[in-house]
Amino acid sequence: MTRPRIRRAIAGSLVASIAVIAGFLLSPWGDRFLQDPRNQDAVVGASTIVLADNWFDPPVSQVTTGTTVTFVWDDNGAxxxxxxxxxxxxAVIGEGTYTRTFTEPxxxxxxxxxxxxxxxxxxxxxP
Ligand SMILES: [Cu+2]
Known part of the structure; x- marks a missing residue:
């Protein structure tokens, strides 16, 4: 390859890489990647939290003492x-549930x- 061709090839792959990264960041998944889930508003009374799409849903939950919170895996085996x-x-698992009871505020x-x-x-x- 001649030098201009090499430069064009490098420039082309650079543009492609930037396009891929920008595409990721602008996607719903990238949007989640960029934000801190703990900045979400608390969902009051949410005692079931679903693991889906690499996300806890809802990410912030508010419950009263004595509540058992159940985490449910629903991420296609992820x-x-x-x-x-x-x-x-x-445990590190791909399906199932995990519970924790909160006795202290x-x-x-x-x-x-x-x-x-x-x-x-x-x-x-x-309470
Ligand atoms: Cu995970």
């Missing part, structure tokens, strides 16, 4: 876990250790 900052965590952050952007929060208030 493997995730629920790991709380204060210790408890589920507080803010409980959790994440999926396989997908660091996949974050969630449970706010526990006194």
């Amino acid at each position: 493997v995730h876990d629920v790991a709380f900052d204060d210790g408890p965590s589920s 507080g803010t409980y952050d959790y994440t999926c250790t396989l997908h660091p952007f996949m974050d969630g929060r449970i706010v526990v208030t006194a």
Whole structure:
């Protein structure tokens, strides 16, 4: 290849790469990647949290003490876990459920250790 051809080839692959990245960031998945899920409004009373599309739904939930929160895997077999900052965590699984009962008020952050952007929060208030 001549030099101009090489330059054109490099420029072409650069443009293609930028287009792919921009396409990703503008997609719904990229939108989720860019935002902190814990900035979402809390859904009051949500005691079931669904794992789908690399996302906890809802990412922020507010419940009262004594509530058992159930996490439900529904991501076509994609493997995730629920790991709380204060210790408890589920197994790394592709289907099934995980439950945790909250006896103390507080803010409980959790994440999926396989997908660091996949974050969630449970706010526990006194009844
Ligand atoms: Cu995950």
